Amino acid sequence: MPPKNEVDLDPQEQALLREWRQLVTEHYVEDIKHLEGNPDIIHGFEVEHAIIAKYDTLRTEFHLRPTIVLQLGTRVMREQFDEHMVHMRPVIRIVGLDEMYRRRIDSLRMRDRNKVVSLTVKINHVFPAYGWVQLAVYECRDCGDSAEIKQRRARERESPVRCETCMAKFLERLENGDDNLPFRPPRPNFVMSTEHSNYEDVQDLSICQVVLNEDNHVLHTSVKDDLIATVSDDLVGEVEVGMFARINGIVRVQPFPHRTFSKDTRRVLALDVLSIEPIDVEEM
Numbered sequence: 001m002p003p004k005n006e007v008d009l010d011p012q013e014q015a016l017l018r019e020w021r022q023l024v025t026e027h028y029v030e031d032i033k034h035l036e037g038n039p040d041i042i043h044g045f046e047v048e049h050a051i052i053a054k055y056d057t058l059r060t061e062f063h064l065r066p067t068i069v070l071q072l073g074t075r076v077m078r079e080q081f082d083e084h085m086v087h088m089r090p091v092i093r094i095v096g097l098d099e100m101y102r103r104r105i106d107s108l109r110m111r112d113r114n115k116v117v118s119l120t121v122k123i124n125h126v127f128p129a130y131g132w133v134q135l136a137v138y139e140c141r142d143c144g145d146s147a148e149i150k151q152r153r154a155r156e157r158e159s160p161v162r163c164e165t166c167m168a169k170f171l172e173r174l175e176n177g178d179d180n181l182p183f184r185p186p187r188p189n190f191v192m193s194t195e196h197s198n199y200e201d202v203q204d205l206s207i208c209q210v211v212l213n214e215d216n217h218v219l220h221t222s223v224k225d226d227l228i229a230t231v232s233d234d235l236v237g238e239v240e241v242g243m244f245a246r247i248n249g250i251v252r253v254q255p256f257p258h259r260t261f262s263k264d265t266r267r268v269l270a271l272d273v274l275s276i277e278p279i280d281v282e283e284m
């Protein structure tokens with residue numbers, strides 16, 4: 001789904017855009033100016049949660065609809081990057097989450113899906129990076145028209161159920177009483193265009209709960225309750241096994257990994273990582 005035009009946003013979303021613009025101009029313009037000339041393609045831009053919390057709508061909506069808040073924030077950040085001649089793609093990394101977001105891995109449940117949490121963990125394992133198709137562009141082999149379908153990670157790829165153009169042609173012929181009309185409506189006949197589709201780089205991490213005391217001494221590491229956390233973009237390749245970190249992310253419910261048939265409906269919890277804050281710990 002392409003981003004909505006500003007006029008299609010609901011009043012709450014428009015308030016979010018306004019507050020994001022205010023937040024960035026009041027707190028981050030200097031940081032953005034310093035990025036000019038940076039040759040990287042992607043930039044993970046850290047935004048303090050304490051600053052988000054100063055704006056009423058942003059604070060509440062980050063709690064309730066974090067994905068929308070980040071989408072709109074990214075739009076504002078992109079405008080600001082353009083305005084200051086920064087040619088990188090911004091990815092907002094919200095750091096320094098409030099204590100109220102702290103959770104333990106073993107306390108997470110299915111009802112926490114889509115909630116923001118902050119976990120204190122050790123990285124157990126880092127899986128190889130892979131790319132997935134975020135937005136698939138299909139071309140109709142019969143008429144050449146294209147259709148876009150937003151995909152979901154770790155799900156089977158979805159393709160269009162019919163070509164609207166071919167369907168419209170069929171209906172027109174039907175209306176005109178065309179004698180050579182085929183008996184059935186046209187079947188979908190699509191091919192995915194690898195050139196026009198959008199890909200995202202991601203990497204899965206296996207993380208486990210650690211308990212630290214106030215001096216960052218490790219009191220306990222629980223290898224038993226591990227969770228798969230997925231990082232994307234600038235964080236791919238940045239995480240090392242054995243690292244301790246606060247990982248902030250959104251809880252997701254994913255299909256069971258390594259399932260062998262598509263009707264397997266088992267689900268597991270997973271985490272989409274918003275940001276990673278390394279912790280210097282002393283192991284006892």
Ligand SMILES: [Zn+2]
Pocket residue numbers: 140141142143144145163164165166
């Ligand atoms: Zn067609």
